[in-house]
Structures are given as structure tokens and as C-alpha cells.
Amino acid sequence: MSSLLKIRGLKIDGRSDETWNPIIKGVDMDLKKGEVLGLIGESGAGKSTIGLAAMGYTRDGVRISEGTVEFDGIDLVTASAAVKRNLLGKRIAYVAQSAAASFNPAHKIIDQHTEAPVQHGVDNRANSAADGMELYRKLRLPNPDEIGFRYPHQVSGGQLQRAMTAMAMSCRPDLIIFDEPTTALDVTTQIEVLAAIREIVEEFDTAAIYITHDLAVVAQMADRIKVLLRGDEVEEADTRTMLSNPQEDYTKSLWAVRAFERPAKPAVNTGSTPVVSVNGITAAYGKTDVLHDVSFDIHAGRTVAVVGESGSGKSTTARCITGLLPPRIGDISFDGEVLPGNYKKRNKDQLRQAQMIYQMADTALNPRKTIGQIIGRPVQFYMGLTGAERRKRVNELLEQIELEPDTYFNRLPSELSGGQKQRIGIARALAAEPKFIICDEVTSALDQLVAEGILRLLGDLQDKLGLSYMFITHDLATVKAIADEVVVMKDGKVVEQGPKLDMFTPPHHAYTDLLLSSVPEMDPDWLTDLLQERGVDNIGDAAVGKM
Amino acid sequence: MSSLLRIVLQRLALGLVTLFVVSIVIFVAVNLLPGDFAEAILGQGATPESVASIRRDLGLDQPMFFRYIDWLKGMLTLDLGTSFAQLNFANFGGAGTTTIAEQIAPRLGNTMFLATVTAAIAVPLAVTLGILAALYRNTAFDKIANMFTLSSISSPEFFMAYVLILFLAVLNPIFPSLSNIFEGMPFSERLEKSMLPALTLTLVVTAHMMRMTRAAIINLLASPYIEMARLKGLSPMRVIVKHALPNALAPIINVIALNLAYLITGVVVVEVVFVYPGIGQLFVDSVKIRDIPVVQACCLIFAAAYILLNLTADIMSILSNPRLRHPK
Numbered sequence: 001m002s003s004l005l006k007i008r009g010l011k012i013d014g015r016s017d018e019t020w021n022p023i024i025k026g027v028d029m030d031l032k033k034g035e036v037l038g039l040i041g042e043s044g045a046g047k048s049t050i051g052l053a054a055m056g057y058t059r060d061g062v063r064i065s066e067g068t069v070e071f072d073g074i075d076l077v078t079a080s081a082a083v084k085r086n087l088l089g090k091r092i093a094y095v096a097q098s099a100a101a102s103f104n105p106a107h108k109i110i111d112q113h114t115e116a117p118v119q120h121g122v123d124n125r126a127n128s129a130a131d132g133m134e135l136y137r138k139l140r141l142p143n144p145d146e147i148g149f150r151y152p153h154q155v156s157g158g159q160l161q162r163a164m165t166a167m168a169m170s171c172r173p174d175l176i177i178f179d180e181p182t183t184a185l186d187v188t189t190q191i192e193v194l195a196a197i198r199e200i201v202e203e204f205d206t207a208a209i210y211i212t213h214d215l216a217v218v219a220q221m222a223d224r225i226k227v228l229l230r231g232d233e234v235e236e237a238d239t240r241t242m243l244s245n246p247q248e249d250y251t252k253s254l255w256a257v258r259a260f261e262r263p264a265k266p267a268v269n270t271g272s273t274p275v276v277s278v279n280g281i282t283a284a285y286g287k288t289d290v291l292h293d294v295s296f297d298i299h300a301g302r303t304v305a306v307v308g309e310s311g312s313g314k315s316t317t318a319r320c321i322t323g324l325l326p327p328r329i330g331d332i333s334f335d336g337e338v339l340p341g342n343y344k345k346r347n348k349d350q351l352r353q354a355q356m357i358y359q360m361a362d363t364a365l366n367p368r369k370t371i372g373q374i375i376g377r378p379v380q381f382y383m384g385l386t387g388a389e390r391r392k393r394v395n396e397l398l399e400q401i402e403l404e405p406d407t408y409f410n411r412l413p414s415e416l417s418g419g420q421k422q423r424i425g426i427a428r429a430l431a432a433e434p435k436f437i438i439c440d441e442v443t444s445a446l447d448q449l450v451a452e453g454i455l456r457l458l459g460d461l462q463d464k465l466g467l468s469y470m471f472i473t474h475d476l477a478t479v480k481a482i483a484d485e486v487v488v489m490k491d492g493k494v495v496e497q498g499p500k501l502d503m504f505t506p507p508h509h510a511y512t513d514l515l516l517s518s519v520p521e522m523d524p525d526w527l528t529d530l531l532q533e534r535g536v537d538n539i540g541d542a543a544v545g546k547m
Numbered sequence: 548m549s550s551l552l553r554i555v556l557q558r559l560a561l562g563l564v565t566l567f568v569v570s571i572v573i574f575v576a577v578n579l580l581p582g583d584f585a586e587a588i589l590g591q592g593a594t595p596e597s598v599a600s601i602r603r604d605l606g607l608d609q610p611m612f613f614r615y616i617d618w619l620k621g622m623l624t625l626d627l628g629t630s631f632a633q634l635n636f637a638n639f640g641g642a643g644t645t646t647i648a649e650q651i652a653p654r655l656g657n658t659m660f661l662a663t664v665t666a667a668i669a670v671p672l673a674v675t676l677g678i679l680a681a682l683y684r685n686t687a688f689d690k691i692a693n694m695f696t697l698s699s700i701s702s703p704e705f706f707m708a709y710v711l712i713l714f715l716a717v718l719n720p721i722f723p724s725l726s727n728i729f730e731g732m733p734f735s736e737r738l739e740k741s742m743l744p745a746l747t748l749t750l751v752v753t754a755h756m757m758r759m760t761r762a763a764i765i766n767l768l769a770s771p772y773i774e775m776a777r778l779k780g781l782s783p784m785r786v787i788v789k790h791a792l793p794n795a796l797a798p799i800i801n802v803i804a805l806n807l808a809y810l811i812t813g814v815v816v817v818e819v820v821f822v823y824p825g826i827g828q829l830f831v832d833s834v835k836i837r838d839i840p841v842v843q844a845c846c847l848i849f850a851a852a853y854i855l856l857n858l859t860a861d862i863m864s865i866l867s868n869p870r871l872r873h874p875k
Contacts (some may be wrong), residue, residue, distance in 0.1 A: 084780070
């Protein structure tokens with residue numbers, strides 16, 4: 001059988017500072033009709049660039065410098081814009097990472113669905129809309145006949161992602177590029193989307209390139225896996241071989257990350273006063289209560305992981321602890337002393353004791369200040385150090401986060417990698433010499449290897465400085481790796497809490513069980529087995545329940 | 548929809564407060580002008596007695612605060628008062644007096660007519676040019692369109708006016724160079740006579756609107772949904788008109804409103820060059836003779852036009868946002 005997509009010697013350049021640098025260094029790829037190829041690698045590996053190049057498309061500041069991308073015998077590198085336009089949307093379709101950003105906010109979902117078929121002359125509007133509803137039904141979207149008439153902002157992320165898969169299917173293409181379609185979703189939602197994608201790709205015998213950084217996800221979706229590293233191919237093999245017998249060291253290191261786990265500390269002495277105590281807080285945005293009677297303790301030198309899906313109240317709890325959102329009922333105490341609800345009424349020492357590290361290091365660091373200024377500011381503000389003393393302290397902090405002080409002191413955040421920026425965020429929190437740090441999804445924007453480095457660093461700092469962490473995350477692998485105790489939240493309530501070991505051993509609360517069983521595993525049969533176990537209908541019900 | 552209504556009402560209330568503050572500023576500023584009506588009208592023949600007499604007749608000898616309250620009361624009852632010049636002539640046995648409202652109404656009507664004609668040409672022209680410039684960005688077309696509109700906005704209005712007169716009235720007599728329109732003139736003739744000032748104003752306002760349209764669209768071209776539209780194989784024109792433009796409306800509407808306000812309040816020079824009997828001319832004449840009630844009334848109308856147009860722009864930008872039009 002001849003291949004549908006044949007890429008040979010693909011080299012792609014990216015422009016930075018007026019010069020062209022290679023970002024893809026010669027990649028070959030073959031894809032047969034109906035076959036799913038998984039592209040896996042960390043950020044910067046060039047996965048998305050290759051995915052887009054397979055459509056003959058490059059983003060601004062990127063160009064294909066060499067090689068051929070042959071789709072059904074047509075070389076997309078040399079083809080005219082008109083020839084490519086005729087293929088795109090009709091025979092090759094794209095599913096983007098964030099459906100919320102990739103649907104046009106100004107038009108209804110169904111109008112965007114019918115656009116490609118109508119513009120390509122495949123079908124008329126009415127037929128295509130009817131087909132859209134049929135696809136929505138197949139993808140188990142709730143209210144399939146009605147949901148298309150909403151605007152994108154009126155539909156949840158997981159549902160939008162399925163609607164986008166339906167949109168990609170609208171012309172029944174031969175090839176679909178899935179570019180990290182579930183990365184932005186919660187684990188329970190991710191399962192629904194994965195199942196939907198896999199089913200519909202099988203039903204229409206569509207070939208697909210599935211791009212992701214998540215090994216367990218690609219194991220469920222792909223027939224073959226290709227591993228990329230900095231624009232080069234590392235190795236390629238069929239999924240089962242790749243999982244059971246990876247050849248290259250890099251691939252093995254990717255596989256090994258999941259094994260990282262800190263030993264849990266011994267149980268807390270029941271008589272000791274917790275560092276932070278959340279006492280029955282109920283908090284509201286406007287008139288709606290979003291937290292209901294939340295209570296938990298964080299003891300000295302311990303890590304409490306707060307787990308839950310988006311909208312469960314994890315970050316709101318953090319806002320209450322920091323005093324950004326005064327609770328309506330209940331209070332927060334620190335070392336046994338009740339803190340004022342509003343941060344404006346807390347004194348400098350109370351503020352100093354609790355620091356925060358954010359998810360997006362990119363937006364949490366002032367892009368116009370140097371690293372020295374960013375870390376020096378809290379050193380001066382809280383500790384009153386100036387001049388040479390301040391510089392010395394900043395250097396110490398940089399050493400603590402394993403960055404060489406002289407190299408980084410005068411750099412701007414834009415000159416650092418994602419992991420380095422997150423380290424700066426940690427140093428800034430440490431500058432206040434706090435007892436307690438809130439880590440809000442600090443590793444979710446990072447690659448697994450980098451994330452592991454951050455988790456190790458946080459663990460070492462905890463041992464050295466006796467810090468207590470409240471670790472907000474939706475990723476249960478992270479919880480396994482770092483937590484001593486776990487608090488599971490849902491809809492603003494604590495549904496279960498206790499030591500980590502108890503959490504990960506059955507019996508669980510039903511919701512904890514759902515969360516735990518939804519985390520993809522490396523076993524390629526995991527999704528199939530799980531779907532059978534839960535029964536297909538349950539997935540649809542879960543989606544309706546989330547509306 | 549109730550949240551939308553609340554926003555609109557809030558803006559409306561804020562507009563009224565602004566108008567009130569502006570009325571104070573106008574009154575104080577106009578009263579700070581050196582010289583007054585009595586001195587201006589009597590000129591060389593001013594004796595202290597005659598000046599005092601005229602001042603007494605017009606109420607200019609009252610403290611400023613009382614005069615402001617009087618004026619504000621009049622404004623609230625839509626009574627713009629009577630021009631000093633008219634009052635004075637009446638005292639000397641002139642013809643029956645006309646109120647300021649009667650004086651301003653036809654002039655304001657003329658200005659609105661000119662603004663409407665200009666807007667009807669300039670807005671579609673600017674938006675179309677902006678879309679095309681965004682579509683063919685960084686090509687010769689884009690550069691020429693930018694250069695042409697920029698040079699026309701950078702030249703003084705009277706210069707552009709004389710250039711147009713030279714080419715469209717003197718060398719090629721297509722349009723009349725004098726725009727002395729009057730009441731009862733048939734529409735077509737009125738339109739023809741207004742054409743040159745309208746074209747001059749078009750040249751002045753197009754650049755701003757066109758550049759904003761272009762910038763607002765280009766700003767969106769890196770969005771994921773634009774990439775998605777391209778990856779659906781849509782034509783570049785459709786990507787811009789159907790996918791970028793609806794999301795770029797808010798800034799474009801704001802710039803359009805600002806320029807429309809300028810068409811009502813900033814056209815003095817063009818009116819003078821073409822002898823167009825608009826409100827700008829009346830305003831300048833009244834300043835010359837310190838006819839304070841007329842100056843104040845004109846200022847207030849200008850301020851109201853600005854506030855009203857910006858209010859409309861605000862509301863329309865809000866309406867262009869589907870998140871507000873269709874809440875969850």
C-alpha cells in the first residue's frame with residue numbers, strides 16, 4: 001500500500017535576530033491511509049512545526065528550507081497557495097491544542113463547522129449542519145442538536161475540543177493533525193476526548209498525526225511512535241515495541257521520569273500546632289459561594305497536595321490563605337495565631353511568612369526587570385538588606401536554586417528557559433525567608449524532565465529549610481511524587497483528605513477513584529480496558545454532569 | 548441582557564456628569580477671555596458710562612456664580628438664551644430678536660449635513676483601504692496607501708482645501724469652489740456645493756481610521772483562530788473579512804467615533820475656506836465680538852457631540868463582543 005503522506009529530508013529554519021537557524025534538521029516520515037502516528041518530544045522538539053509542515057503550512061518567521069512533503073503525490077513544499085488551499089480543510093484537517101482559542105469567538109460553532117464544506121464546495125450548508133449534529137452525537141456531546149448554535153464561550157473546554165474534532169471531520173479528510181488536543185484538559189475530561197477522537201478516527205479510517213508530550217496519552221492513541229529531540233528524530237517504532245523496548249537513552253530517560261517519588265515522611269505528631277490551619281472557610285465571588293466549609297492543616301516541613309479539576313476551588317483556597325479573598329465564614333491561622341482575613345490588615349511579618357509560586361512563570365515575572373532586581377526586591381522589602389548585602393543574599397538565593405549567580409544576575413526573564421524562570425519564581429519566594437509556600441500548579445506548564453527537576457529542587461529546599469508547602473495541582477503523578485498528605489476538592493468542597501499512602505490505596509471516595517482511574521497509564525490497552533470497565537455511557541453522563 | 552442595559556445606563560449617567568463638569572469649564576474659560584462684549588461692540592467710541600450701561604443691560608455686572616446658575620437653568624430648560632448682539636440691536640430699535648436656538652439651528656444643520664456627507668465617503672473608504680492594506684500588508688499597495696493617507700493628514704487643512712480647489716474647481720471645473728448653501732436649496736445642488744469641503748475633510752480623517760483598521764486586523768492575525776481559518780483552506784480575503792474583522796471592531800469603532808466628532812467640532816478652517824455657513828463660522832464670529840451666550844452654546848454643543856459619539860462608540864464596542872451579547 002502506498003503511503004498517504006511521505007516526508008523526506010525535511011529541514012525547517014526559524015528566524016531569530018535576523019538570521020535563520022535550523023529548528024528541524026532533516027526528518028523523514030511515512031503515513032499510510034488510516035494509520036495513526038504519535039509524535040512525541042518535549043517543548044522545543046519541533047513537534048508542532050512538523051505537524052504544520054505536514055500541511056504545507058509554516059508560521060510567521062519559519063520556513064521550510066529543504067526536503068519534500070508529499071501528500072497523495074502532491075509536493076506541498078512547492079505547491080502553489082491555491083493548490084494547498086484546496087487541500088487544507090478538505091483533505092487535510094487540523095485540531096489545535098486550545099479549542100477555546102481556536103474557535104472564532106465571533107461566530108456560532110455550527111457556522112464554523114459548515115464553513116469548510118461550503119467553501120470547498122463539498123456540501124451545502126444545511127446538509128453539512130445536519131452532518132455536524134450527527135458527528136456531535138457520535139462524539140457524545142450533550143444536546144447535539146442544540147450545542148452548535150451556541151457561541152464558543154458558552155461551551156466548556158472539553159466539549160469544544162470534541163466540537164473541533166467534529167469540525168476537522170466535516171469534509172471527511174484523509175489526514176488529521178492533532179496538535180496536543182488534550183493537554184489543556186482535566187484528566188476526567190481528557191478521557192472523554194481521547195475516547196471520542198479514537199473512535200471517530202477508526203470509524204472513518206482517517207490517518208492521523210497525534211502530537212503530544214504525554215507518553216501515556218500517545219500510547220493509547222498511536223499505532224506507531226516517533227520520538228523527537230531538538231528537531232531531530234531519536235527513534236521510531238510501533239507503539240508496543242517502543243513502550244516495552246526503547247532503544248535510545250533519551251527515550252529511556254523519558255520513560256523513567258514517571259518513576260520519581262519522594263518517600264513519604266512519618267506521620268505528624270498529633271499534638272503539634274500546624275503551621276497553617278484552614279478553619280471551615282466559606283468564600284464567595286460576588287454573591288455566589290465558591291468554597292464551602294473547607295478545613296485542613298499543614299504541618300511544619302510537610303507538603304499538602306490540594307487536588308481537583310479546574311473549578312474545584314483549589315486556587316480560591318490559596319487566595320483565601322494569602323488574604324486576597326477574605327473568607328465570608330471561618331478563618332486562617334498561622335502557627336496557632338488567627339490572621340486577619342484581608343491581606344491589607346496583615347502586618348509585614350505575617351505577609352512575609354507565606355509566599356507564593358505561580359503556574360505561569362512567564363507572566364509572574366516582570367519582563368523589564370533583571371533577575372537581580374526581581375529577587376533583590378523582596379530581599380530589600382522584607383529583610384531590609386541593601387547594597388552589597390543585598391547582592392550577596394541574591395547570589396546565595398541563586399545558588400540555592402542551582403543557577404550560577406554571575407551568569408544570571410543581569411539577565412532578563414526573556415533570556416531564560418521555562419524551567420529557569422520557574423526557578424527564579426522559587427528564589428523570589430525564598431527571598432522573604434518564609435515558613436510556608438503555596439505552589440500553584442508550578443509544574444503544569446513544564447516538560448516532564450524539567451518538571452521533575454523543579455520537584456526535586458522543592459524537595460531538597462524543604463529538607464534544608466524546613467519549609468511547608470501547599471501544592472496545588474491537577475496532576476496526580478505530581479502528587480504521588482511529592483506529597484505527604486492529600487486534600488481532594490470538588491465543587492468547592494473537600495471530598496477526601498488524609499496521608500498520601502491512604503489516598504492511593506483503596507477504598508477511595510468515589511470521586512477520588514474517578515480521578516485516579518482517569519490518569520492515563522503507559523499500557524496501550526489502558527483506555528480500552530477502562531472504557532469497558534466504566535461502560536461507554538458513563539463517559540457521556542460524566543460530560544452532561546459537568547455542564 | 549440586563550447586565551448590558553446596566554452598562555449602557557451607567558455610561559449614559561457618566562456622560563451627563565461629564566457634560567455638567569464641561570459646562571463649568573466652558574463658563575469659566577469663556578469668562579476668562581480678555582475684554583467683553585460692551586468694549587468689543589463700542590470699539591473706539593467706548594466711554595465708561597456707555598460700557599457700564601450696556602453691561603447693566605446684559606447682566607454682565609452680576610457675579611459670575613449667579614450668571615452661571617442662570618445659564619445652567621436656561622440650558623436645563625433647553626433655552627439657550629439670546630445673543631448679546633441681537634439684544635443690543637433690539638435696544639437700539641432693531642428688528643425683532645431671534646433666540647440663539649433659532650440662530651444656531653440652521654448652522655448646526657449645515658454642519659451635520661457636511662459631516663454626514665463626509666462620513667458617508669470617508670468611513671467606507673477608510674475601512675476598505677484598511678482591510679486591503681492588512682490583506683496586502685508590506686506590499687507596494689500597503690505602502691502607497693499608508694504614505695498617501697499620512698501625507699494628507701500631515702498637511703494643514705487649508706492647504707489640502709486649496710489644492711483641491713486648484714485641481715477640481717479651477718483647472719478642471721467639476722465642483723464649485725464656493726459652498727454658499729442656503730435654506731431651501733435642492734438636495735442635489737446642496738450636495739454638489741458641499742463636495743469640495745467634504746472631500747477635504749475626507750482626506751483629513753481617512754488616514755486615522757484606515758491605519759487603525761489595518762493595525763487592529765493585523766494585531767489579530769497571530770491568533771489561533773486565524774491560523775485555524777487558514778488551515779481550513781479559506782481564501783486570505785475571507786480570513787480577514789469573516790474571521791479577523793468582527794473581532795477587530797471595537798478599536799475601529801472608537802476611532803471612527805473620534806473622527807466623526809472631529810467632523811462636527813473641528814471644521815472651522817474648512818468652513819472658512821469654502822465660505823460654508825456652518826456652526827464653526829458662527830462660533831468664530833461670536834468669539835470675535837465676545838458674544839458670550841453664543842460661544843457658550845456652541846461649546847456646549849461641541850462637548851455634547853463628543854460625549855454622545857464616544858458613548859455610542861462605547862456601546863457599539865460592547866455590542867460587538869459576543870461574550871456580552873450572549874452571556875452564558
